[in-house]
Amino acid sequence: MNAIADIDWPSSDFTRVPYRVFVDPEIYKLEQERIFRGPIWAYLGLEAEVPNPGDYKTTFVGDTPMVLQRTMDGELAAFENRCAHRGAIVRREPFGNDTEHRCVYHQWCYDLKGALTGVPFRRGVQGKGGYPKDFDLSKHPMRPMRVATYNGVIFGTFSDATPPLKTFLGTSICAYLDRLFHKPVKVLGYLRQDIKSNWKLYTENVKDPYHAGLLHLFHATFGLYRSTQKGAVLMSESKFNSVLYNIGGNYDKDLAEENYKNQKKYVPTDYDLYDPQLLASRPDFPDGIANMIMCIAPTVVVQQIMNTMATRNIRPKGPGQFELFWTYFGFADDDEELTQIRLTQANLIGPSGYISMEDSEATEMVQDNAVVRSTGDTVIEMGGRGEIHDLDYLISEMPIRGFWSHYAKLMAEPPALQEAAE
Ligand code: FES
Numbered sequence: 001m002n003a004i005a006d007i008d009w010p011s012s013d014f015t016r017v018p019y020r021v022f023v024d025p026e027i028y029k030l031e032q033e034r035i036f037r038g039p040i041w042a043y044l045g046l047e048a049e050v051p052n053p054g055d056y057k058t059t060f061v062g063d064t065p066m067v068l069q070r071t072m073d074g075e076l077a078a079f080e081n082r083c084a085h086r087g088a089i090v091r092r093e094p095f096g097n098d099t100e101h102r103c104v105y106h107q108w109c110y111d112l113k114g115a116l117t118g119v120p121f122r123r124g125v126q127g128k129g130g131y132p133k134d135f136d137l138s139k140h141p142m143r144p145m146r147v148a149t150y151n152g153v154i155f156g157t158f159s160d161a162t163p164p165l166k167t168f169l170g171t172s173i174c175a176y177l178d179r180l181f182h183k184p185v186k187v188l189g190y191l192r193q194d195i196k197s198n199w200k201l202y203t204e205n206v207k208d209p210y211h212a213g214l215l216h217l218f219h220a221t222f223g224l225y226r227s228t229q230k231g232a233v234l235m236s237e238s239k240f241n242s243v244l245y246n247i248g249g250n251y252d253k254d255l256a257e258e259n260y261k262n263q264k265k266y267v268p269t270d271y272d273l274y275d276p277q278l279l280a281s282r283p284d285f286p287d288g289i290a291n292m293i294m295c296i297a298p299t300v301v302v303q304q305i306m307n308t309m310a311t312r313n314i315r316p317k318g319p320g321q322f323e324l325f326w327t328y329f330g331f332a333d334d335d336e337e338l339t340q341i342r343l344t345q346a347n348l349i350g351p352s353g354y355i356s357m358e359d360s361e362a363t364e365m366v367q368d369n370a371v372v373r374s375t376g377d378t379v380i381e382m383g384g385r386g387e388i389h390d391l392d393y394l395i396s397e398m399p400i401r402g403f404w405s406h407y408a409k410l411m412a413e414p415p416a417l418q419e420a421a422e
């Protein structure tokens with residue numbers, strides 16, 4: 001029996017999730033094999049990050065280090081950032097531009113698609129040493145990954161069984177990627193954050209519209225997001241991916257007053273910002289959406305909150321830790337004022353943002369308890385039990401169940417079976 005069959009899902013509609021999945025090192029190891037190296041499209045970056053021939057970015061798919069590359073002929077390539085010789089990291093810089101990749105250890109040299117092009121002392125020195133005559137450079141590339149893009153967002157997969165990118169993303173996700181990336185973007189900057197919890201607790205967090213108006217007091221206090229506002233929850237056909245959004249500024253004050261009356265001691269209604277510039281905004285979209293949080297599981301969150309736009313790459317570092325790598329962007333044709341608005345609003349949403357810093361704290365609070373006592377299950381019933389479906393309201397945690405339903409499917413089948421099922 002393999003360890004996966006061991007995950008004991010207490011309910012078929014995923015209203016219960018065993019705490020063990022957040023702490024068990026065996027489960028973590030199998031996730032790397034069956035999910036991150038399995039039939040999924042993993043986020044690698046934005047085309048705007050590697051615009052020129054020779055540009056590269058180092059990143060991770062799960063905990064596998066990767067290089068994302070723009071080749072000299074303008075194509076995109078991606079390969080494992082691990083020397084085929086004895087395993088050293090080949091590129092240690094976060095970004096760069098070069099015509100080749102050379103491993104520092106014994107200087108094996110690779111081209112921009114990760115193919116091995118040369119090794120020092122191949123014929124030895126003065127007739128001694130060197131590689132065997134039949135040593136074949138072409139057999140030792142850095143392991144390549146298949147790459148595909150959607151509206152300038154780059155994804156890669158290790159598996160031949162992965163469905164086409166658009167199918168994997170799902171109809172609703174594609175629609176909201178079309179909305180966000182409707183014109184060329186430019187990168188504004190990066191932030192990195194180490195979070196001491198399991199990566200799936202963060203995935204749950206961004207699929208949970210109901211915490212936003214409760215945990216994030218800044219949101220609720222200044223009316224940026226309240227569960228009484230209009231909004232929706234949409235999922236991919238697989239239920240793995242989701243998009244949540246709310247329409248800003250239209251909430252019914254009486255309804256909000258009524259629904260938040262029990263929270264009054266936590267949600268002050270008479271606060272003003274000393275410097276209201278923080279909330280200055282210029283609408284980018286005609287639809288009035290103030291917050292849009294998309295989760296393309298398992299590797300990335302794409303956000304638009306007022307004028308802040310960012311991708312948040314989830315990079316697991318073991319069962320109890322992950323890095324969240326934020327790439328902030330604007331549109332290529334933004335004027336200076338709009339760029340400044342986006343940069344100022346990064347103080348709202350980011351590792352120490354007034355709105356988002358509580359998220360990492362919340363996931364760490366869960367993790368600390370799961371480590372101490374990994375028995376028992378979570379309860380996920382807000383929005384109902386049973387069928388998992390899209391919603392035209394926000395007071396729900398149904399997309400979390402959607403995530404777990406597909407997670408369980410991926411984890412239940414070894415890659416060979418996943419391939420056969422296609
Ligand atoms: S480990 Fe890279 S050349 Fe030896």
Ligand SMILES: [Fe+2]
Pocket residue numbers: 205211212216356359
């Ligand atoms: Fe949050």
